[in-house]
Every structure is written in C-alpha cells, then in structure tokens.
Amino acid sequence: MVHNLYENVVVIGEGGSANSTIISGKGCTVIVDTTLFPEKARKIATFAKELFGNRIELIINTHYHPDHTFGNSAFEDIDILASEETKNFMEEMDTNYIKSVWGEERARRDHITLPSMTFSNKKRFQLCGYWITVRQLGGHTPDSSIVYLEDLGLIIAGDLIFNGFHPEITTDSDIDHWLEALSLIREYQPSKIVPGHGTPCGIEEIQLMKDYLLKFRGVLEGRIGENEILSDPNFVEREFPELFRYSVRSVLSKYPQRS
Numbered sequence: 001m002v003h004n005l006y007e008n009v010v011v012i013g014e015g016g017s018a019n020s021t022i023i024s025g026k027g028c029t030v031i032v033d034t035t036l037f038p039e040k041a042r043k044i045a046t047f048a049k050e051l052f053g054n055r056i057e058l059i060i061n062t063h064y065h066p067d068h069t070f071g072n073s074a075f076e077d078i079d080i081l082a083s084e085e086t087k088n089f090m091e092e093m094d095t096n097y098i099k100s101v102w103g104e105e106r107a108r109r110d111h112i113t114l115p116s117m118t119f120s121n122k123k124r125f126q127l128c129g130y131w132i133t134v135r136q137l138g139g140h141t142p143d144s145s146i147v148y149l150e151d152l153g154l155i156i157a158g159d160l161i162f163n164g165f166h167p168e169i170t171t172d173s174d175i176d177h178w179l180e181a182l183s184l185i186r187e188y189q190p191s192k193i194v195p196g197h198g199t200p201c202g203i204e205e206i207q208l209m210k211d212y213l214l215k216f217r218g219v220l221e222g223r224i225g226e227n228e229i230l231s232d233p234n235f236v237e238r239e240f241p242e243l244f245r246y247s248v249r250s251v252l253s254k255y256p257q258r259s
C-alpha cells in the first residue's frame with residue numbers, strides 16, 4: 001500500500017510489514033529502510049524513479065533488523081547510511097543467521113549488503129534540498145535511529161513506534177532507553193511520523209507507545225494483571241497479538257523472573 005504523506009514523500013508498507021519511505025527533493029531521492037527482500041526493494045526503486053523521475057542518491061537504515069535492511073543489496077551502487085552500531089550488528093550476521101531469516105534457498109542465491117557510510121550518535125546534512133538529521137536513540141535495539149526532516153516536520157521513527165501493531169520487544173530492547181527515545185522524538189514536535197510498522201501517524205502515537213511500554217513493564221514486574229491488558233484498547237486493538245507473547249518471552253529470557 002502506498003501512503004502519500006506529502007507531495008514528494010510516500011511510504012510503502014502493508015499488512016504490518018516494515019515501512020520504506022521515499023523522499024524526493026531537488027533532483028534526487030532518499031529512501032529510508034529497504035524491507036526484507038531485495039526484489040521488493042528493487043520494485044520500490046523502480047516505483048520511486050517512475051513517480052518522481054529522480055535518481056536515488058542515498059539509502060538510510062534505521063536499525064539492523066532484517067525487515068529494514070535485507071533489501072539493501074538492491075542498492076549496491078548507492079551510498080547506504082546507518083549508525084556505526086547498525087553496521088557492526090550486520091557485520092556479525094553469519095550464514096546461519098541469514099538462513100534463519102531468509103531460508104536456505106534464498107540465503108544461497110541472495111546476499112546482504114552492509115551500510116557503506118556510518119555516523120555515530122548524530123549527523124545533520126543537506127541533501128536533495130532537505131536538511132536531514134539522523135540520530136541514534138536506542139531502545140527498540142541499541143542502534144535504533146530516527147531520521148528527521150526539519151523542512152517537513154517529519155520524523156521517520158523506525159521501530160521505536162509501531163502503529164496499530166504490537167511492538168516487537170526483543171532480547172536487546174531496553175525499555176528505559178526506549179521511553180527516553182520517545183520523549184526525545186516528542187521534543188522535535190513532528191507534524192507527521194512514519195512508524196516502523198503501520199500507517200503514518202501523528203504525535204499522539206508517541207504517548208500510546210509510551211503507555212504500552214510502561215504497562216508491558218508492569219506486566220513483567222507482576223504489578224499489572226492480564227485482565228487489565230485485555231480491557232485496554234491500546235493492547236487489544238493492535239494486530240499481531242502473538243508479538244506480545246513473543247516480547248514477554250524475549251524479555252523474561254534476559255532477566256530472571258521476579259518472585
């Protein structure tokens with residue numbers, strides 16, 4: 001599904017898959033996140049070129065998770081920018097990991113492509129007529145980064161925000177950092193947000209994500225019972241409820257359960 005966010009910005013994503021954002025400006029285009037599959041990324045590239053008639057100048061990855069980076073090989077002749085930590089995480093991915101994500105057959109025929117340019121902490125630059133800030137905030141994963149387009153008031157939040165879907169809280173998520181990251185995103189006062197998954201949204205989604213994480217922590221700590229979750233629209237109205245159980249299992253495998 002294609003969401004037209006601004007005249008020159010479209011978001012591609014459907015059914016809960018990771019969003020890819022196409023930002024077109026003066027003479028060139030920037031794409032943020034490349035989906036799980038190189039052939040899907042190639043289709044996005046063709047679509048972007050046909051829609052805007054511009055060359056693709058830069059790819060940005062918000063974090064290392066395969067559904068945001070494994071399409072990178074469709075853009076091997078283009079600069080790919082990510083945090084240093086994202087590149088490090090991807091460097092550590094071995095054949096077994098790639099097979100576990102893609103399956104044997106695809107892992108044999110396709111390959112992953114690492115970022116070719118990195119930043120640490122924060123970088124602000126001008127490209128395609130926009131001032132672009134990339135900033136690593138951590139939380140969902142240690143390398144989770146946002147992309148801020150100040151001329152548009154747009155933040156591409158990666159998986160720090162899930163809209164309409166349960167968030168994926170993994171073994172390397174840090175809920176305290178995630179909550180801080182959400183406060184920092186709010187400080188930018190964005191007029192629009194592209195979440196990692198789900199339809200583009202407004203600033204109100206930041207609070208819903210915070211409420212979710214706070215309650216999630218309450219469940220883990222035994223302060224909040226299952227009934228409270230089952231009556232909360234912020235939980236029951238999100239799709240992929242199996243992710244909630246996955247997240248609980250992930251976090252509990254990291255910390256010993258409190259008695």
Ligand SMILES: [Zn+2]
Nearest residue numbers: 063065140159
């Ligand atoms: Zn993710």
